[in-house]
Amino acid sequence: MTKKANHPPIYLALIHYPVTNAHGEEVCTSITPMDLHDIARAAKTYGLTGYFVVCPVESQRKLAQRIMDHWLKGPGGELNETRKQAFEIVDLIEDLAQVQLTIKEQTGKEPRLVATSAKEGEGRISFKEFRQQLSGLQDPVLLLFGTGWGMTEELLQQAQDFLEPIRGGGDGSYNHLSVRAAVAIILDRLLGS
């Protein structure tokens, strides 16, 4: 039995550029194959409409497409149908502007940009509060996740909302999740049943 989602279409973008490195410099990170698999599976499990991998380097996008095509068109999909289904919602795309355009073409509306970060900061919205707001939103939502040491300030400032960081359950002194784990936890906090 399928139930209708009580929220607008939700999309996710994994940003490879512009992000920062360990020294705070603006860089472009490489696409990690496991990010394709793990985040597509989590996005599909939590009912997201689309997952955009944002990378301006064409050769990187081509390599990622080739990996996914093993499942989408090749023998992988016959062996594991669920992996094929997960990759069907993935789009490899050059920049955030193209993501916004694609969502507008699909939904007729500009997406609401929602930033995430592992760092504490001003003006963050709690997961609980944003979860409650979701059902009342009209516009599609685009959750932004950075790679490397996080998205640049310039990019973060484009977001309408900024989610609080995940705080683990330990003594609070260590908080270094992979982006794959952070995506899974945030989707569960916002959309988990």
Place this chain on the structure above:
Amino acid sequence: MTKKANHPPIYLALIHYPVTNAHGEEVCTSITPMDLHDIARAAKTYGLTGYFVVCPVESQRKLAQRIMDHWLKGPGGELNETRKQAFEIVDLIEDLAQVQLTIKEQTGKEPRLVATSAKEGEGRISFKEFRQQLSGLQDPVLLLFGTGWGMTEELLQQAQDFLEPIRGGGDGSYNHLSVRAAVAIILDRLLGS
């Protein structure tokens, strides 16, 4: 500032044998390097005492140790101190009996085995209920996660508790998270602040 955990020591074991394959046959799976990284980081973030990678194949354990040693003893740890800290709680070990023995040596008590599975079934305990019970438990807890198509029935029957599967927020028709994502979500549900 550090706060004391209000629960007994919690350990996690990722089981590579005995698990099943897509045809329900008993197999031994390979160690996936990303499981070392992602699960160690999640375990450390949520304050776990130890993360055991359970694999009877010595060459597999040696390869995994070599990867971790890059961070524990080599240049990786200088570049990224937090990865080193995560790997410090990882133990590569041949079977579940050795895990139980190690925990008994460390804590003086037999661990309570808690199974997880992506499949629905009888007698499952909800995340909410187990989270509430955690603070009252005296014995250390060992969370069991399977690889491949899941742990064998024989192994699952050794567990005192069996957690409910994660149900995503989609229409419920797709539920295929990676074990890395499942670990992250379950630790957050049981221990997240």
